[in-house]
Amino acid sequence: SNWRVWTESDVRKTFNKRKPNAHKGTYGTGLLVAGTDEMPGSALLAALAAMRSGIGKLTVATTPFASAIIAAKVPECTFIHNGLEQIADGKIPRKIKAAAVGPGLTDQVKINKALKQLFEEKIPLILDAGALTKREYPMKTEPIIVTPHPGEFAKMTGKMTADIQKNRLDEASAYAMGNEVIVVLKGRNTVIAFPDGSLHINVTGNAGLAKGGTGDTLTGILLAFISSANDIKSAIANAVYLHGASADYWSETRAETSLLASDVSENLAFVLKAFE
C-alpha cells in the first residue's frame, strides 16, 4: 500500500517553528476532556504534554478531584469542573481550536453525549482511550483522529488483536478510508492512516513506552500540535515522531525500564530544541 516512513528530515521540514511576533492566541486554545477520580493522572499527563508541546492555552474538563491534582503539576492550564458533564450538556468554551476526549474516562453514556456536542463544533477532534469504541462518525470537514492501541482497535473493529497486528498497515488504512477518520494505530512502529489512503510509519520510540500513561502523553502532544496546525498530516506525524524521539533521548543516558510518561513530556524541551 501507499506508505512511507516519516523521518527526521520530514520533521525538520514541517515542524512549526515559534513565530517571534506570536502571542498565546497564535497557538490556539485546546480543550481536554479527560480524567476521573479513579484515573486522575491520565488527564494530568495529557495536560502536561500539551503544555510542553507549545499549546497557547489549555482548558481541562475534568472532576474537581482531578483538577486539584493537575493544577499542582500543570498550573498553566485552567479547568471546567465536572467537565465531562458540562461538555455533555453543551457548555463548550468559546474559541477552542481543537479538542481531545478520552484519557481516564469510562462512563460511555456521558462520553457519547459529550462527543455528540463536540461533533457539532468546527474543530478537529482527537478520540482516545475511553472514547474509542465501535462507533459511527459524523460527516465533518474538520478531521477526527482516533488513537487506539491494538487492543482498543480490536474493540473498534470487532476483530482479534492478533489479526490486527499481522496487518497493521492494511487494517488501519481500511478503517481510515471506510470511516473517513485519521487512525493512529499505536505500538512499536505506530501506523498513521489517512482517509485518502496514504500512510505514515513511525520508527522512533522504545519499549520504555510500554507502560501506563504514555498514550495519554501522546494525546496531549497531538492536541497541542493540531491546535495550531497548518497541515494536519504533518502535525500528527510529528507528534508521533517526537513522542518516540523523546523516549529515545531519555534512554541515551537512563534506563528504558524507568521511563515514565511524564518524562516523555519533560524531555521534549531538549528534543524539540533541534527543530526550532
Added chain:
Amino acid sequence: SNWRVWTESDVRKTFNKRKPNAHKGTYGTGLLVAGTDEMPGSALLAALAAMRSGIGKLTVATTPFASAIIAAKVPECTFIHNGLEQIADGKIPRKIKAAAVGPGLTDQVKINKALKQLFEEKIPLILDAGALTKREYPMKTEPIIVTPHPGEFAKMTGKMTADIQKNRLDEASAYAMGNEVIVVLKGRNTVIAFPDGSLHINVTGNAGLAKGGTGDTLTGILLAFISSANDIKSAIANAVYLHGASADYWSETRAETSLLASDVSENLAFVLKAFE
C-alpha cells in the same frame, strides 16, 4: 515620543542587590489577590515568581481549593482563605508593602470591592488580568501599575486591538498620562509608560512566552520588586527585562515551544546571579 530601550546595563546599575544585614522585613511583605477554583494555577505561578524574585514574605488571598494547590509548590507563602471576599470586606493584613490583584479572578463585583479597599491603603498596587477593565483610578500618592496584554488594553480603552498594536508607544503613554497610572503594555517588546510621559521599551523575551500563565509570572516578579523598591521605575523595568531574560536563558539550551510559565521563575535563579 520620549522613549528608550531598557538595557542590561540599566539593570546592572539599578538592580537591588541583597544586603548582607537584611532580614525578611527588609524585603517587605507582598499581598497577592488571585486564583479561583477554575484558575488556581494563576495564583500559584504569581506566588512562585514573587518568591523566586526575593520577596521577604508573601500572603496569598485565594480560595481554599487554590491554597492547597499553591502550598504544595510554594510552601514559603501563607494564605488568607476566601481571600478575595476577605479583602473585599476590608480585612487587609497589616504591614503590606505592595499588592497585586487579578490573576485568575473573574467576579467583577468582588474584584471592584476589593480594589476599593486596597485603594485606601498607602501602598503600590498592581492590577492584572481580571482586575483590568475600563476603570477610573483614585488620586493616590503610591503608584498604580496596570499590566494588560493588547487584548486587555483594548477592553480598558475601548479601542481595537489592531489599532493599539499599531501605536503601542503612543497608546500606552496617552493612557498613563491621562489616568496617572503606570502602564505595562505586554507582548513582544513590552512598553512601559509612566504618567510623566517617559517610556521604556523591553527587548528581552521570546515567543516561548506566548503561552498561558506567563503573564501571571510577570505579575509575581513585579510584586516582589515593587515591595522593596527604592525607585519604582527601575523596579518595573527590571521585572519586565528579567522576565524576558529568563525565557531567553531557557531557550539557549531548550525549545521555546516547551517553555512553561513556572520555568521562567525557576530560571531566574541563574539569570539574577549575574546581577548580584
Added chain:
Amino acid sequence: SNWRVWTESDVRKTFNKRKPNAHKGTYGTGLLVAGTDEMPGSALLAALAAMRSGIGKLTVATTPFASAIIAAKVPECTFIHNGLEQIADGKIPRKIKAAAVGPGLTDQVKINKALKQLFEEKIPLILDAGALTKREYPMKTEPIIVTPHPGEFAKMTGKMTADIQKNRLDEASAYAMGNEVIVVLKGRNTVIAFPDGSLHINVTGNAGLAKGGTGDTLTGILLAFISSANDIKSAIANAVYLHGASADYWSETRAETSLLASDVSENLAFVLKAFE
C-alpha cells in the same frame, strides 16, 4: 547453610531487559494495597518505586485522601478508592499479575480479610509492614514473599530482635522452609531465604537507607519485578540488590544523611541503565 552472595554479575545475567516489541501488557499489572490517611506517603513511595522499576500498569487500592497525594506525584497509576475495604470485600481487579499488601496499613481485621481474598488468586503476593504478623499461610502454588525488618520478624516469630540478628541466615531460612514462604529479612546485608533452603545475601546499600520509607520503596520494586518475572528467585534478589545499589549511587556524590526513600526510586533510572 546453603547461602551465597548475590553479585553484580548475577544481576547482569538475570535482569529482564526490555523487549523491543513489548506493550504494557508484557510487563503486567500490579496491585498495591497500601496507605492510610495517617500514612499516605508509604503508598506513594511504593507506587513510585514500582513505576520506576518498569511495571506495565499499577493499580493502587487506598483511601481517597491518599489517592490525591499519590496521583500528583505518580500520575501513571490508577486507583481503587477505599481500596482496602474493596479488596476485603472481594472486589479484586482482573488481570493482576502480582499484589503487594501492607505499607502504611494498620487495621488488622481489614488486612486479614483482604489477604484472605488475595490468597485465593493465582498470583504471587508480597506482604510487608502492616501485613506482617504471626500468621498461617495457605497452601498455594504461587509464591508468598514476606519482607520484615528484624523488629517485624521478631513479631512474626515470637523471638527477640537481638536473637534474630545473631542468626539472620538460620532464622530466615527456618521460617522460609517451615512456612513455605520466601523471606526477605531486611537490614544491612539483607537475607533472602527460599522454601527450598537456599539463601542469598545482599551486599549493596548503606546507612542512608536507615530512614522511614525505604522499605516501602523496596516493596514497590519487588512488585514490579515479580509482576513480569520468569524466575522469582532472581527477580527478588535483583530487587534487593538494585534498591541498595541505587542508594550507593546516590552517595557517590551526595550525603547518605540526606538520602530519601523517593531518591532511591529516582536514581534507579541511572543504576538500571548499566543492566539494559
Added chain:
Amino acid sequence: SNWRVWTESDVRKTFNKRKPNAHKGTYGTGLLVAGTDEMPGSALLAALAAMRSGIGKLTVATTPFASAIIAAKVPECTFIHNGLEQIADGKIPRKIKAAAVGPGLTDQVKINKALKQLFEEKIPLILDAGALTKREYPMKTEPIIVTPHPGEFAKMTGKMTADIQKNRLDEASAYAMGNEVIVVLKGRNTVIAFPDGSLHINVTGNAGLAKGGTGDTLTGILLAFISSANDIKSAIANAVYLHGASADYWSETRAETSLLASDVSENLAFVLKAFE
C-alpha cells in the same frame, strides 16, 4: 563574654557520621507540631528539612489540610491529624526522641496546652515561631531550645528589637542563663547561648535567607540533629552552621535573591557530603 566562632573544623570533628550498621531506630523518631490551614507550608518546610538532615522517622502533628500538602512533598513522614489538639489532649506518640513545636501555629491556648504535655516527656524540646512568647520554663533534665529571630526575642524578653540587636551576645546569654534554656538568636551571625554561659557564633549564611520559611527549615534540621545527638551543644551549632552553609552553597552558582527555604534542605545533600 565566653564566646567563640563555630568553624568548619568544629563541624568536621563533631558531625555524626552515618553508622554502617544503623537502622532507622538508630536515628530516632522526631515529633513536629506545626502548620495550620493558613500556614501549611511552614510544617512542610520543617518536615523536609528534618528528613534531609537524616532523622530516622518523623511524625507530623498538624491539620488534615496541611497533611495532604506535606505528604505530597515529603512522603517519608507520617501524620497525626488534628495534631495540635491531639498533643494538647496528651496523646503523645511513644518512642519520640525529640519534639519541635511552633512553625505556622497561632492558637496560644492550644500551644500552651500542648507544651504542658510535652514538658512532661523526657525529651529535648525545640520551641519556635508560634511557641515563642514570654514564658516560664519547667525544671527539666532534657534541654529546651528556643529559636527566636530578634523580633520574637523582643516579645519573649519585653525589650526593644533594636536594643537586642545592639547586645546580641549578652542578651542571648542572659536569657539562657536566667531561664536555663538554650537560645538560638537568629539573624546574620546567629548566636547560640547555653545555660552554662558559653556562646557560639555562626558565620555561615547570607541574605538569601532573609525570606519567609527559612526559619522553619532550621527548626527541621535542629529536630533531626537533636533526635540522635550525643552532644546537644555541637548538634545545635552544626545545625545552624549547615543551614547557613547550604545557603552559601546555593549562592555559589545561583542568586541569593532566588533562594527558597526548601532549596536550603535540598542542597544539604551536597553540603553534608563533605562531612561524611
